[in-house]
Amino acid sequence: MKKSYGVIGLGRFGGSICKELSKEGMEVLALDSDEDKVNEYKEIASDAVIANSTDELALxxxxxxxxxxVxxxxxxxxxxxxxxxxxxxxLGVKRITVKAQNDYHQKILEKIGADEIVHPERDMGRRIAHSIISSNVLDYLELSDEYSVVEIKAGEKMKGKTLADLDIRARFGCNVVAIKHGKDINVSPMADETISYExxxxxxGADKDISRFEKELVVDDD
Structure with missing residues (x-):
């Protein structure tokens, strides 16, 4: 059975989620108190309504x-x-994801039962910072306050070397969980896997370990 979604707040963040869910064929109820924003999504969401989300009866x-x-x-x-x-x-909504403005906001949301809390501006800032450090850092995904997943394009320092040669786990405490060779992807690569350019x-790994790895093997490749 197809899942149903509600998006409350149709600013840049909420609007983007609404568009993507709708594009994937999901049933989406979009809500905002701003008539202009609601009108913008009438042809995109399954239903778009003008309402005050703090009105229990309206919900x-x-x-x-x-x-x-939601x-x-x-x-x-x-x-x-x-x-x-x-x-x-x-109301008993099964799953609630909430955009947090700051850490104080997050703490309150945790106490009142939000299932997932996101910081889109903060997380995007971290991604951009890592891409600024090196163009070889393609993506950066935070898993928690201390652990992340990073996609790194191999440069000169890694070219032609095996995972055993680089010894990333022992030297930096990070784990290589997959390697993409063009369109092919090798999950859980072996120690004798040779790295090709790009x-x-x-x-x-832990953020502090990933940072050391980037500084030693990635940053100077530009």
Whole structure:
């Protein structure tokens, strides 16, 4: 059975989620208090409505209790974000993802039962910072406050060497979980795997260890 989604707050972040879910053929109920924003998504979402998400009766009448996963993407109004999350939890929504403005906001959201909390601006800032350090860093995904996954394009320092030669796990405490060779991907590569120029290594580890790895094997490749 196809899952249903609700997106509350149709700013840049919420709007992007709404578009992508709709593009994938998902059933999406989009909500915002701004009529212009709602009108923008009337032809994109399954349904787009003008409403105040802090109005419990409105959420009930719109059927939010029957939606599988609600994304609260409210912009700068932290009070509205918290109250909306609380009301959705009380309605029994199965899964709630909320955009947090700061760490204080996150702590409150954790206490009132948000299932997943995201910091899109902070996380994008980290990705951009790593790509600025080296153009070989293709992507950077935070798993927790201390651990991340990074995609790194192999440069001169890695070219022609095996994973055993580089000894990444022993030297840096990171694990190479996959290597992309063009369109092919080798998951859990063996120690004798040879790295070619511009292969993409997918590495998981503690942020401090990934940072050491980048500085020693990646940064000077530009």
């Amino acid at each position: 009930k009448e719109l059927g939010f209790r029957n939606i599988d996963h 994304i609260v993407a409210i912009g700068d109004n932290i009070h509205a974000s918290i109250l909306t999350t609380l009301l959705l939890r009380e 292969d993409v290594l997918i590495i998981i």
